[in-house]
Amino acid sequence: MAPRRRPHRPQPPPPLRQVLRPQPHRRRPAPQDPGVKQYHLLPELIEQGFCISPDELAAITGMRGDYTMFKMHGGIKGISRKIKASLEDGAKETDIETRQKLYGTNRHVEKPPRSFWMFVWDALHDLTLIILVVCALVSLVVGLATEGWPKGIFDGLGIILSILLVVLVTATSDYQQSRKFMELDREKQKIYIRVTRDQKTKEVLVDDLVVGDILHLSIGDVVPADGLFTSGYCLVLDESSLSGESEPIHVSEEKPFLHAGSKVVDGTAKMLVIAVGTRTEWGKIMGSLNEDGVDETPLQVKLNGVATIIGQIGLVFAVLTFVVLLVRFLVDKGMHVGLLNWSANDALTIVNYFAIAVTIIVVAVPEGLPLAVTLSLAFAMKKLMHDKALVRHLAACETMGSASCICTDKTGTLTTNHMIVDKVWIGDVVKSVNSDKNISELKRVISEGVMAILLQGIFVNTGSEVVKGDDGKRTILGSATETALLEFGLSLGEHLYDDYKMLTRVKVDPFNSVKKKMSVTIQLPNGGLRTFCKGASEIILEQCNTILNTDGNVVPLSEMQKHNVLNIINSFASEALRTLCIAFKDMNEFLNDQPISGDGYTLIALFGIKDPVRPGVKDAVMTCMAADITVRMVTGDNINTAKAIAKECGILTEDGIAIEGQQLHDKSSDELKELLPKIQVIARSLPMDKYKLVTSLKSMYQEVVAVTGDGTNDAPALRESDIGLAMGIAGTEVAKESADVIIMDDNFETIVNVARWGRAVYLNIQKFVQFQLTVNIVALIVNFVSACIIGSAPLTAVQLLWVNMIMDTLGALALATEPPNDEMMKRPPVRRGDSFITRIMWRNILGQGFQ
Ligand SMILES: Nc1ncnc2c1ncn2[C@@H]1O[C@H](COP(=O)(O)OP(=O)(O)OP(=O)(O)O)[C@@H](O)[C@H]1O
Ligand SMILES: [Ca+2]
Incomplete structure (x- = not known):
C-alpha cells in the first residue's frame, strides 16, 4: 500500500x-x-x-x-x-x-593517505643506511679535525648527499606505488545496484x-x-x-x-x-581497518631469499676487504713510522676503510630487487588496467605468467553475451525468428490461446524487468538470457506486458546454476493458480507429460514425441544455440510451505538463443596453444551447444573429450586421472564440477590453474585456483571478491593479455637479477682484489654509492618496465618449482663478471 x-x-x-x-x-x-x-x-x-x-x-x-x-x-x-x-x-x-x-x-571513511615524508622516514630506517650515516658523521668530524674547513668535509658530505638521494628515490617510488593502489581501490568500489526511486527502477552507484x-x-x-x-x-x-x-x-x-x-x-x-x-x-x-598491508608476492619471497644470500656474501667480502686493508696499513705503518705513533690522519684512513667496507655491503645487498619486482608488477598492473583487467593482488599477474591451464566459462567470456532468440519450436513447428518478417509470420501461424499462454509465461517467469528511462527508451535490466526472452516476448505482444506484470505472484523460485531452472506461481484473474517453469531444455522436458498443441489444447506427450523434441533440442544445440524450454501447469490449491512439485507440466515451447562467439577469441585460443597453455571450457549449457561453440573457438580438437558434469562426477579417481589431460569441454556443469576440475588438475598434474567465474557458486573454485579471474560485467560481487583479477570486459582475449604481461614481468625481473648480480660480482671482486694488491679501493665510498643507486633504481626502472613481446607466448610456461636463476643466467653472470 x-x-x-x-x-x-x-x-x-x-x-x-x-x-x-x-x-x-x-x-x-x-x-x-x-x-x-x-x-x-x-x-x-x-x-x-x-x-x-x-x-x-x-x-x-x-x-x-x-x-x-x-x-x-x-x-x-x-x-x-x-x-x-x-x-x-x-x-x-x-x-x-x-x-x-x-x-x-x-561512503566509508577513506583512511588518510600517507604523506610523502612518512615514506622518507621509512626509507631512512634501513640499517645499512644508518651505518653509512654514522660513517659519514665520523668522516666529517675526523676530516674537519685533520684537514680543516672546507676541505675536510668533502668526503663526509659526498656520502651524505648520496644517502639522501637513495632515500629520496626510494621514498618517491614507494609513494607513487601507494597512490596507484588507492586509485585501484577506488576503481574496485564502483559497483552499481538496481533501485526503485520515484516509481522508476534504475541502476545506481552503491555510493549514491x-x-x-x-x-x-x-x-x-x-x-x-x-x-x-x-x-x-x-x-x-x-x-x-x-x-x-x-x-x-x-x-x-x-x-x-x-x-x-x-x-x-x-x-x-x-x-x-x-x-x-x-x-x-x-x-x-x-x-x-587500517593499512591493507601490501602482500609480498611469491616472486618477491623468492627474491628476498636471493637478496639475503647475496647480502651475506657481500658481508664476507666487506669484512675481508676491511681486514686486508687494515693489515696492509698496519704493516706499512709498522715498517715506516712504528705502530705506536698515531696521528689523526691515520684515524681518518681507518674510518675511510670502514666506510668502504660498509659501502661494499650496501652495493652487494640488491635492495633494488624487491623494488624492481614491485615496479615491474605495478607497471604491468597499470597497463592491464588500461586494457580492461583489474589486478587485485600484485602476485596474481606474475602467477598468471606461469599458468599452464585456463578453465574458462563460455557465456560472455568466449561469446559476446548479446543473446537473441533465433529459433523457436512451438506447437510442433520450428520457426526462425530473427527478422520482423519472421515474427509476423509466427504471429500468424500460432493460435491466440497458445500465444497468450506463451507470453504470460515469458512475462511472468522472469527475474528481469522492462523499464522506461527518462528519455522514454525501453531498457531491460537483468541477465542476458532473460533479456533475450523478454525482447522476444515484447516483439510478439508488447501491449500485454503491463497486464501480465500486474498478476500476483504467489511463489517464486529464482534461477540458480545448480537447479538450472526458475519457477513462478501466479494467481489467475479468474481464480486458480498457474505455475510456469523455464530452464535448461532437457531438465524441463523431463518434467512434462503433456504438451500444448497448435490449437492450444493440452495433449499427452508420447514417448515418440518426447524423442522428437529431444532431436529438435539437439539440432538447435548443434547450431551453437542455447536451448531453454518453458512449461506450465494449473493447480487449484497451493500448499504454502511446500516446494512446487517438479512434474505434471505441460510443455509450451522451446527457444534457441543465439550468442555469437566473440571475434578474436579463436586467435587468443591459438596463442594459448602456442604458449603451451591448455584451454578448457566449463559451461552450464547443453553438451551439443558447448561442443559447437568449443569447435568454433578452436578449443575442442580432434582428440579432445567433451563430457557432461554428471559423468565427470561419477568417475573414480583413477579414471579421472587418465581422462583429465584430454578433457577440453565440460557441459551442463554445476559449480562444484568446476571446483573438482581445479583441485584435480592441481593435485594430479601440478598444473598452475587459472579459472574464470561469474556466479556466486563459482567462489570456491575461484579461491582454490592459482589465479581466479572474475567477470566484470556479468560477474556477481561475490565472485569478484574471491578473484585475483577482474576482467572488466569479460573477454577471453583480455585473459590471455594478463598471461602475456605476467610472463613479461617474470622475464624482466630475471633480466634485472642477471644485470644486478653481474655488477655486484664485479664490484665485489674489483674492490677486494685491489685492496689486496694496492692496499686501497679503486672506487671510493661515494663512487660506490652512486654506482649502487644508478644500478638499483634506474636499472630497475629501465629493465622492469619492458612491455611483452610475441616471442614470450611461443614457449612453455615456467613450471612450479623451476629455479629462478637458470643455468644460462649463471653462465652469463659469471662469464661477464670475470671479463
Ligand atoms: N534466467 C534463467 N532462467 C531459467 N533458466 C535459465 C536462466 N538462465 C539460464 N538458464 C538455463 O540454465 C542453463 C545454464 O545456466 P548456468 O548458469 O549453469 O550457465 P551460465 O553460467 O549461464 O553459462 P556458462 O557456464 O557457459 O558461463 C542454460 O543453458 C539455460 O538453459
Ligand atoms: Ca557460469
Missing part, C-alpha cells in the same frame, strides 16, 4: 540556514518508551518531515536486529512512513540531496544510495547498506564476513533485518535502506 504522504513543498530543498531553524510545532517527535534509549530528533529532520533520527534507524538493524524497536516504530510500514519512503515507489528523486545531508551518504531507497537484491550481490526486507523469495544471506558465522541466514518478513557486507547466497528480494555508510556495522568495520 502507498504510505501516507505529507504535502510536499514544490520548492527546491531550503538552504541550510533555514533548515537549521527549529520549528518545533510542525511534527510531534516519535513516542518514547522510558525504558528504551532515547534518541534526539534534530530540528532539521522535523523541518523536512522526517520522524526518526539516523542513529535510531541504525540501531534498529544493529548487529542482530532489534525487534522491540522495530515493532515500536510500527514495523516496516511505520518506519517507511517515518522516513518518507514508499515501499513501492521508493524515495523521491528531489529528496535525495536532503536525505544525504540528514541521514548521511553511503540513500536512506529510503528500495534496493533489488539477487543472488551474488553484496548487500551495500543496512535495511529491512520488504518482499522477496527464498532469500538466503551469508554474513560470515561480518559476524564470522558461516551458517547461512534466511531472511523473510518475520526476520527482516539485512546487514551491509553480507552476501546473497540464494533468492531475490527488495529491501528498504535504513542506514548507510559509517552508520552500518560494516561501515564501522571498514573504518577501523
